[in-house]
Amino acid sequence: MLSILYGNMGKGKRFFVLCGLVLACLGVSGSGTAAETSRNAGEEMDGTMTIGAATYFKLRDTAFAVGKTELMLFYVDEAQAKEWGNVQEPGLYLQALVGTVPQEDLFEGMAPSLYHNLGIQLDIRDWKNLEGKEWVFPYDKEKYKADKETEAGLFYGFQYTMIKSARFRVLKREGAKFRMRWQGIADVHWEEGGDFDTDVPFDCVFEAELLGIYIPQYVADASEQGLRKTLGNIFNLDDFKWTTTHRLDGLYFELENVK
Numbered sequence: 709m710l711s712i713l714y715g716n717m718g719k720g721k722r723f724f725v726l727c728g729l730v731l732a733c734l735g736v737s738g739s740g741t742a743a744e745t746s747r748n749a750g751e752e753m754d755g756t757m758t759i760g761a762a763t764y765f766k767l768r769d770t771a772f773a774v775g776k777t778e779l780m781l782f783y784v785d786e787a788q789a790k791e792w793g794n795v796q797e798p799g800l801y802l803q804a805l806v807g808t809v810p811q812e813d814l815f816e817g818m819a820p821s822l823y824h825n826l827g828i829q830l831d832i833r834d835w836k837n838l839e840g841k842e843w844v845f846p847y848d849k850e851k852y853k854a855d856k857e858t859e860a861g862l863f864y865g866f867q868y869t870m871i872k873s874a875r876f877r878v879l880k881r882e883g884a885k886f887r888m889r890w891q892g893i894a895d896v897h898w899e900e901g902g903d904f905d906t907d908v909p910f911d912c913v914f915e916a917e918l919l920g921i922y923i924p925q926y927v928a929d930a931s932e933q934g935l936r937k938t939l940g941n942i943f944n945l946d947d948f949k950w951t952t953t954h955r956l957d958g959l960y961f962e963l964e965n966v967k
Contacts, residue, residue, distance in 0.1 A: 757879055757880050757887070758880065758887075759880055759881075759882040759885055759887050759915065760915075761887075762913075763912075763913050763914050763915060764911075764912065764913055765806065765808050765820075765910075765911075765912045765914070766910065766911045766912070767820055767896070767904070767908060767909075767910050768903055768904065768908055768909055768910075770904075772808035772809060772811065772819070772820065773808060773809040774806065774807070774808060774809075774912065774913075774914050775806075775807035775808050775809045775819065776805070776807035777804075777805060777806050777807065777914045777915065777916040778804070778805040778916055778919065779802075779803070779804050779805070779886060779888075779916035779917065779918050779919065780802075780803050780918065780919045780920060780921070780922055781800055781801065781802060781803075781830070781835070781918070781920070781921040781922070782800070782801040782802075782803050782827050782921070782922045782924075783799075783800055783801075783921055783922070783923055783924075783927065783935075783939050784796050784797075784798050784799060784800075784801065784924070784927075785798050785927045785928055785938060785939075786798050786928070787926055787927055787928040788924050788926045788927050791926040795826065795857065796826055796827075796829075797829065799829050799830070799942070800829070800830045800921075800939070800942060800943050801824075801826070801827030801828060801829050801830065802824070802827055802828045802830055802838070803823070803824040803825075803827040803828075804822075804823065804824055804861075804876075804888065804890070804916065805821070805822070805823040805824075805916075806821060806822045806823070806890065806912050806914045807819065807821045808820055808821060818865055818866060818898070820863065820864065820865045820896075820910075821863075821864045822861055822862070822863055822864075822871070822890055822910070822912065823861060823862055823864070824859070824861050824862070825857050825861070825862055826857050826858065826859055827859065828843055828859045828876065829859065832943075833942070833943055833944050834943075834944045835918060835943075835944075835947065835963070836881065836967075838878045838881065838886060838918075839878055839880065839881040839886070840878060841877070841878045842875070842876070842877045842878070843859070843874075843875070843876045843877075844874070844875050845858060845859055845860035845871075845873060845874045845875075845876075845892075846873055847872045847873035847893060852870075852872060853870075854869065854870055854895070855870070856870060857870065858870060858871070860872070860873065860874035860892060861874055861876075861890070861892075863894040863895075863896065863910070865896055865897070865898060866897070866898065867897060869894055869895045869896070869897065870894075871892050871893070871894045872892070872893045872894055872895065872907070873892050873893045874890065874891065874892030874893075875889075875890075875891045875892060876888070876889075876890050876891075877889045877890075879913075883917075883966045883967070884917045884918050884963055884966045885915055885916070885917045885918075886915065886916060886917075886918060887913070887914075887915045888913070888914055888915070888916070889911075889912065889913045889914075890910075890911075890912045890914070891909075891910065891911045891912070892909070892910055893907055893908065893909055893910075894908055894910060895907065895908070896908045918963055919962070919963065920948060920960055920961050920962040920963045921939070921943075921945075921948060921960070921961040922960060923935060923939075923959040923960060923961065925959075930959055932950040935950075935961075936950075945961060946965070947963060947964060947965040947966070947967075948961040948962060948963055948964060949961070949962050949964040950962075
């Protein structure tokens with residue numbers, strides 16, 4: 709289950725402290741170094757459309773082994789959006805997490821990670837249709853703010869930073885397991901003025917099983933019957949079973965009929 713620590717990040721905002729990350733950049737706006745790194749990453753992409761093939765995480769030209777990964781859907785209705793200060797529109801969201809294995813000889817043993825806080829808002833009606841989806845979040849220098857959450861995601865190293873630009877792709881599905889690629893540019897601030905300070909490219913290929921749909925506590929009707937009516941209007945719940953097991957402050961639809 710998702711390793712989420714629940715807290716606050718400004719009025720009306722939730723803050724999911726997850727664990728996950730990726731490496732080197734491709735196809736996302738950035739420096740010449742990012743383009744060069746993406747070519748190197750491309751050389752390692754053989755077989756990446758195959759579930760069970762090698763995974764990787766690169767931060768510029770430094771490689772980390774992929775560690776803990778998680779994937780879930782998240783439902784927000786009008787009541788929940790209002791409770792959180794309207795930082796999200798009502799709808800269904802995708803949240804991913806990629807962790808890495810620390811290397812004691814690198815950056816004081818830091819294990820970088822990537823995760824979604826707000827998540828990516830979905831426009832699909834069936835979970836199987838995640839396969840092949842792609843989202844691009846370009847960098848807008850005029851609008852970017854280091855403390856403003858976006859769907860591009862967050863980078864965690866010694867501190868949390870908002871990812872500047874990102875490309876997130878769902879490459880392949882096999883049962884409930886998905887193979888994904890997350891690329892982008894982030895400020896890392898690991899060495900002032902060095903290669904791991906600002907505008908650092910990352911690129912990651914990782915796999916995770918879809919856990920289910922998280923239902924926070926402030927939705928207008930948190931009963932199974934109510935949710936199958938409201939959430940069911942925008943998303944097919946045939947493959948999900950209702951569970952009374954609480955996840956944090958909410959309930960959960962668990963993926964059951966996996967094909």
